[in-house]
Amino acid sequence: MSTTTMTHPNPCDRPGTVTRSLLGYGLLAGPFYLVAGLIEALTRSGYQFTRHDLSLLANGAPGWIHVAVLVVTGLMTITAAAGMRRALAGTPGGRWGPRLVAGYGLGLVAAGVFVADPMNGFPVGTPDGPPVHPTVHGVLHVVTGGLGFLCLIAATAVLARTFARAGRRGWAWYSRGTGVAFLAGFAGIASGASSPPVILGFWAAVVIAFAWLAALSLHLYRAQ
Template sequence: MSMSPNRGLLWCGVAAGPLFLGVSTLAGLLRPEYSLARHPISSLALNGAGGVQVLNFLLTGALLTAFAVGAGRELGRVGRTGPVPWLLGLCGAGLVGAGLFRTDPVSGYPPGTPHELVYTPLGVLHDAASALFFFGLPLACVLYALRSLADRRWVVAGYSVLTAAAFFACFLWASAGFQQNPGLVAVGGLYQRASLLVGFAWIAVLALLLLRSEKTRGAPTPR
């Protein structure tokens, strides 16, 4: 049985996280001078096989954007698409931008570069693009939680709120680590990965809920 076009778009939301985290983790493990716990994922694009991480940003951003289109179509069946798909689309665009504009060195990677972050125009553009993801995703979680509360879907609402809180807290701790906070600098990369794991897991859960709705057709659509 062939898959409907919109189901294919929704499956992109399931695939985005494993692709991004899997590729970036493997790339980091293959570089002895790179620390998964200390360094940001974006630094993998700076030297060596940096094109792999650039491609990882671009492909994951494309998958997330495709999922946003599918989510908008599925949620629109109840007559109100809402802002969540648009925010997910901005998240996807942010990842694409993060791939197009490379970050500045930080925390001593690549080897021989300063530990303190020194901004360049490309680095500023990278951070601006990344902000679309790191601020857009928790906002999408909160708005989806409000939507779920209106429909008395308490578990989904609670999970979405907890995701937003955990995602943003880990993002702030990671940012402090990359700014060389003495207590967090050694684990900045770890907190960033925790943030991304939590966020991409929520995207996958949302995609699976919408896939179930698309399959049943006659049942009320998750809202």
């Protein structure tokens, strides 16, 4: 379906109903992750928004909660990507855009399975600074999470081109801007720096990325 087409939902249109149901998870993924993460951060002793990224919450006795949050968020993102593929079938980028969004979802799942190493004083009792002896699961967390982030950045570029070809310049620039903002936030955190501007910049990048995912899912939902 063209990204420029707008139709009213037909309750008898089963394929369209399935597509909308899948896309609905794109609206839920970001709010679920951010709200759950904020609740965890506010209730975990020693957690500081300006020093620690959310992945560190997977450590400690309550860490299983954040593991579950990452896995569920990733699965919802993958489900939304399946809806995007159905909604964008036959359009330029209609295959690779959704595939790359699914890659981001897989990265979230893997980041939950492979727990980040404790660092920067969290959980309480952990020495300041990066881990002296990184573990295998800690390295895999960084690698799989990073690959997922790169998939998201690539997805914004692919779908920006899709929208540009459809004459949707606003959506094209929004997608490009999201990719640039997320790349900047990711580059900061990937550099190993843990200063407040870097940590808060990555927080902002995550919010921007999930806002784009939700807006895109809603846009495609309405076009069914």
